[in-house]
Amino acid sequence: MQAKSLLEKYGIRSIESTYVKSEKELINFIEKVGSNVVIKAISEKALHKSKAGLVMLNISEENAASSFNSLIKKAKPYAPFKVLAQKMAEPGVEMVIGGREDDQFGKLILLGLGGIFVEAFKDFSLRVCPIERYDAEKMISELRSRDVITYNGKAEKMVVELLMKVSKMLQENEIKELDLNPIIIRQNSYDAVDLRVIE
Amino acid sequence: MMNPKSVAVIGASRDPDKVGHIILQNYVDAGFLGKLYPINNSIKPGENIIGLKAYRSVLEVKKPIDLAVIAVPAPVVPTVLEECGKAKVKSAVVISGGFAEVGEVELQNRIVEIAKKYNIAMLGPNCLGIMDPESRIDTLFLPTYKLSRPHVGGVSFVSQSGAVGSTILDLIAKEGFGLAKFISYGNAAYVDEVDLLEYLLHDKKTKVIVMYIEGIKRGKEFIEIVKKVSKVKPIIVIKGGITEEGMQAAHSHTAALAGNNEAYEAVFKQFGLVRAKDLDDLLYFAKIFSSEELPKGNRVAIITNGGGTGVLTTDAVYVNGLKLAEFSDETKKELRKVMPSIVNIRNPLDLAGDADEKRYSDALSLVSKDPNVDMLIVIVLFQTPGADSTVASKLIYFKKNIDKPMIAITVGSDYTQTHKIMMESSGLPVYDSPMAAASALAELYKYWKYKNKIV
Numbered sequence: 001m002q003a004k005s006l007l008e009k010y011g012i013r014s015i016e017s018t019y020v021k022s023e024k025e026l027i028n029f030i031e032k033v034g035s036n037v038v039i040k041a042i043s044e045k046a047l048h049k050s051k052a053g054l055v056m057l058n059i060s061e062e063n064a065a066s067s068f069n070s071l072i073k074k075a076k077p078y079a080p081f082k083v084l085a086q087k088m089a090e091p092g093v094e095m096v097i098g099g100r101e102d103d104q105f106g107k108l109i110l111l112g113l114g115g116i117f118v119e120a121f122k123d124f125s126l127r128v129c130p131i132e133r134y135d136a137e138k139m140i141s142e143l144r145s146r147d148v149i150t151y152n153g154k155a156e157k158m159v160v161e162l163l164m165k166v167s168k169m170l171q172e173n174e175i176k177e178l179d180l181n182p183i184i185i186r187q188n189s190y191d192a193v194d195l196r197v198i199e
Numbered sequence: 200m201m202n203p204k205s206v207a208v209i210g211a212s213r214d215p216d217k218v219g220h221i222i223l224q225n226y227v228d229a230g231f232l233g234k235l236y237p238i239n240n241s242i243k244p245g246e247n248i249i250g251l252k253a254y255r256s257v258l259e260v261k262k263p264i265d266l267a268v269i270a271v272p273a274p275v276v277p278t279v280l281e282e283c284g285k286a287k288v289k290s291a292v293v294i295s296g297g298f299a300e301v302g303e304v305e306l307q308n309r310i311v312e313i314a315k316k317y318n319i320a321m322l323g324p325n326c327l328g329i330m331d332p333e334s335r336i337d338t339l340f341l342p343t344y345k346l347s348r349p350h351v352g353g354v355s356f357v358s359q360s361g362a363v364g365s366t367i368l369d370l371i372a373k374e375g376f377g378l379a380k381f382i383s384y385g386n387a388a389y390v391d392e393v394d395l396l397e398y399l400l401h402d403k404k405t406k407v408i409v410m411y412i413e414g415i416k417r418g419k420e421f422i423e424i425v426k427k428v429s430k431v432k433p434i435i436v437i438k439g440g441i442t443e444e445g446m447q448a449a450h451s452h453t454a455a456l457a458g459n460n461e462a463y464e465a466v467f468k469q470f471g472l473v474r475a476k477d478l479d480d481l482l483y484f485a486k487i488f489s490s491e492e493l494p495k496g497n498r499v500a501i502i503t504n505g506g507g508t509g510v511l512t513t514d515a516v517y518v519n520g521l522k523l524a525e526f527s528d529e530t531k532k533e534l535r536k537v538m539p540s541i542v543n544i545r546n547p548l549d550l551a552g553d554a555d556e557k558r559y560s561d562a563l564s565l566v567s568k569d570p571n572v573d574m575l576i577v578i579v580l581f582q583t584p585g586a587d588s589t590v591a592s593k594l595i596y597f598k599k600n601i602d603k604p605m606i607a608i609t610v611g612s613d614y615t616q617t618h619k620i621m622m623e624s625s626g627l628p629v630y631d632s633p634m635a636a637a638s639a640l641a642e643l644y645k646y647w648k649y650k651n652k653i654v
Contacts, residue, residue, distance in 0.1 A: 098453025102462045104418035110453045118452045126457050126465035128422060135469060137654040142468075177451040196451055 003197040010169040012162065012180075014192035017086035023065040026085055033087045036060050039067060040084045040194075041075035049194075050116065052078065058088065089191040093149055094182035096124070097162060099170040101177070107170045111163060113145045114182040121145070129167045136163040155185055162190065174199055200290035200320050201380065201398070202334045203265030204233040207257050207288065209279050210270035210295075211237030211248050218294060218340040219270040223249060229337040229348070236260050257286040264288045268328060268338045273297030276324065277309050284317025292338050293323035299386050300325050311388050326385025327361040330368070332378055333404065339383075341365055352377020353406030354489045357395050359384060360439065363411045363478075370482055375623025376489045379404040393417050396424045400431065407488045409481060410436045415463075422466060429471035433488045433646055437475040438463055471649040473642050479635070486628045487639040491604045493647040496573035498524035499640065500566045501547035503578035504554040504586060508633065509547035512576055512608065515637035521574075521644060523547070530569040537561045555585035556593050563593070567601040574640055575605040581615045591618045598627040604643055608636050 007014050016033055020026040030037055041054040049055050053074050059067050068083070075081045094115030102108050105128050112124030125142040127135050140146055140159055149155065162183070170178065177198040184191045206226065210219035223237055227249065237248040240255050247253055254260050257267060257279075267288045271279055273295050283291055291314070298307035307324065314321040322328060328338030332351045339346070346365055349372040356371070356378065358364030364383040371378055380402065382395055392412060399405045408428065415421045428434055438460075457465075467474045473488070475481040499516050501523070503509035516523060523546045526534070534544045538561070541551050548566065550558050559577070566572060577594055579586050598605050607622055607629045609615045619629045630636035648654075 096452060098451060098457075100451070100454045100457055102418075102459075104415060104459075105422060105462055105466055106419060108453075108457055108462055108465060110457050112456065118456070122456060124456055126461055127469050128462075128466055131469075134652045134654065138468075141654050177454045179451040179453050181452055198451065 003195050006169065006173065006197070007192060007195065010165045012165050012169070012192060013190075014195060015087050015089055017084055019082050020068075020085045021083070023068045026059070026064050026068050026083075027061055029085045030059065030061050030064060036088050038086045038088055039071055040086065041071055041078065041081045042084050043075065043078035043081035045078045054078070054081075059085075086193065089184045089193050090186060092184040092186035092190070095149060095159075095185055096179065096181035097166050097183055098180065099129070099166065099175060099178040101175070102128075107167075107175075109163065109167050109170060111139045111143070111159070113143065113148075118181065129171050131163060131167045133160060133164065136160040136167075139163060149185060152187055155187055158188075158190060159185060200266055200292070200322065201329065201331060201336070201402075203290070203336065205236070205263060205265050206231070206233060206336075207236040207238050207260065207264045207267045207283075208270070209238040209257065209267055209283075211239050211253065213248055220248075221340045221342055222268055222270060222294070222338055223251070225337045225339060225343060226335075228343050229332075229335045231335045231337070233265075234262070236264065257282050257288060260286065265290065266336075267291045268294065270294040270340065273303065273306060273324070277306070277313060280310055280313045280319070280321075284313060284319060287317075288319060290320040291322070292326070292328040293321060293385075294326065294328055294338065294340060295323075296325040296385075298324045299388065307386065307388050314389050321389040322382070323385045324388060325361075327364055327383035329383075330378070330381040339365065347372035349378035351379075352489065353379055353404065354409060354485050355380040355382070355399050355402065355405040355407070356409045357382045357384065357392065357399070358411040359387065359392070359413050360411055361385065363439070367409075367411070367478065367481065370478075371485070374482060374486060375620065375626070375629075376486050379406070387416060391416050393420045393424050396421075396428050396434075400424070400428045406432060407485060408432055408434045409485050410434060412436065412438055413440045418466075422470060425466075425470045425472060430650065433473055434471075435473045435475055435481060435484045435488065436467060437478070437481050438467075471646065473646060480638070483630065483635050483639045484642050486623075487604070487606065487643055488646075490626045490628055491643055492602055493650070494573040494604050494640075494644050495647070497521045497641075497644050498571060498573045499576060499637075500524045500526070500569070500572040500574070501576045501578065502550065502559070502562050502566060503547055503580075504550050504552060504559075504583055505578060505580045506549050508578050508580060508608070508610065509549055512578060512633040512637065513547055515633040516576075516640075518634070519637040519641035521637060521641055524569070524572040526566070527569050527571050530565050530571075533565050534562070537565075552583050553585050554583070556587075556589035558585070559590050560593050560597075563597045563601075567597065567603060567605070572603065574603055574644075575601075576608060576636055576640070577605065578608045579618075581609060581611055581618055588618065588621070591621050595622055595625040595627055598622075598625070604640065606630060606636055606640065608633060
């Protein structure tokens with residue numbers, strides 16, 4: 001959960017989540033957040049969690065035990081792994097914000113259409129850190145999917161702010177690769193649902 | 200290096216097929232006005248090469264030498280360069296190949312050490328060197344009868360590759376716009392693109408920079424310098440070598456998407472470089488940037504004497520992210536007064552197949568003043584009865600007298616080409632196709648947006 005606290009340090013909220021070791025811990029978490037949750041098996045060996053069937057949605061107190069056990073079974077081939085329980089995010093547009101260290105130019109920051117569309121559409125824009133507000137606005141306007149993302153001015157402003165924060169975070173930390181994928185963008189709010197940091 | 204008063208050609212030869220001979224001959228052909236010293240270690244005392252007194256070594260010259268052009272076999276270069284150092288030669292262009300490009304890294308490092316030791320600004324090795332039509336410097340080993348030299352102009356061209364460099368140079372000579380400096384820097388062992396951009400930033404003759412690069416050595420310094428340059432002078436860049444290197448090890452989606460080529464693309468976009476995808480683009484863009492005022496918006500007026508070409512140009516305008524201007528009521532009213540009834544008063548303005556110099560002139564004087572118009576494309580199909588040299592002259596007149604970007608499209612063979620050359624050499628960029636014309640205008644508009652921080 002180090003990555004999560006790193007994000008928080010830069011004012012980037014990620015969705016409420018915790019690692020759970022047992023059904024009991026999972027049920028406690030569901031009670032605490034007061035809504036259904038998602039469970040994911042996290043393994044170094046699986047970049048595509050949903051493709052590998054390692055993500056289960058809509059987990060309630062009733063189906064928690066059976067779901068937990070079935071996820072463990074599916075994740076066996078990817079051992080060692082941990083189980084992450086996460087509050088269900090409200091629907092929105094799935095985007096990716098990422099970064100990587102380039103040998104030549106230094107830290108790069110990426111914005112793109114996220115989730116399962118990342119590789120299908122390869123709709124993204126890229127800049128060198130640090131970025132200015134103008135660069136962040138340009139990154140949005142360059143996307144083919146810009147109209148889907150910025151259906152109102154508020155969401156656009158929010159994405160600009162997010163990009164500036166991520167750029168600062170990339171600049172100030174030893175990060176080789178970063179994926180916030182997906183980060184769910186809604187009219188007035190967002191949720192960083194999944195993150196991956198390689199230091 | 201760029202404006203030497205005295206040049207030593209080391210490896211100068213009497214054999215007309217030798218590189219050292221051609222370089223010397225080219226200096227003479229170019230009318231170089233400074234001192235010229237042929238150097239050849241097998242020459243006998245008192246001998247001449249093409250009528251110039253020859254020396255066995257730079258050490259024998261005993262006069263100041265600003266530039267040494269070195270064209271001797273690679274293994275001899277360290278010795279020759281060492282002598283240059285002792286003779287206090289200020290700069291050197293190492294034409295010779297046979298260094299890092301063939302794995303001789305150590306030999307290359309040795310000459311860099313020597314250059315540093317004696318503080319010699321060294322270009323190359325493995326390059327064509329420099330050409331400046333104004334100060335008449337020409338280190339190219341390509342005979343003037345094979346490769347045409349451009350006339351004096353505002354475009355400076357920096358090329359990592361000698362092959363791409365020389366062919367583009369040949370094409371520039373054919374185009375109407377001229378050249379400020381040509382610099383082929385080869386292996387960039389000492390002087391590299393960052394140094395060259397720094398130099399061209401301050402060079403008053405350079406208005407536009409064109410670059411061919413394969414790889415950049417100092418990425419962060421490159422960013423710093425292009426940031427400075429692109430605020431003042433446009434940089435048009437073509438990048439060779441799109442590698443997949445580094446993508447294999449990607450652990451994240453970001454690294455998988457954003458490879459080496461994407462990183463270059465990002466840098467070009469972020470810092471206002473104009474990226475040419477092909478050699479054609481390079482010329483189309485260089486042409487427009489070297490002659491144009493920047494537009495203040497993306498609204499295009501099209502004036503044509505052919506309906507269909509106007510339609511194709513309209514399509515090209517929109518495909519390239521520009522749009523057609525809506526003429527003001529005032530312009531429409533005035534146009535109606537002077538145009539024959541067969542002319543529809545709308546944009547694109549089709550002057551009809553019998554349009555002559557008078558009709559073009561009337562249209563241009565009204566449309567160019569319209570506040571709704573940011574740029575003008577004038578199509579002249581010279582195959583029609585009214586289109587002749589008087590129309591071309593009129594276009595040149597307007598080009599010189601309006602402060603908005605204006606370009607022309609002509610399509611055709613001999614008669615058309617004659618007029619194309621006439622217009623181009625007078626500073627009006629002419630294009631053979633609507634798509635080329637519109638994409639060039641679009642790059643001009645994008646650059647204006649970058650300079651003014653408009654998203």
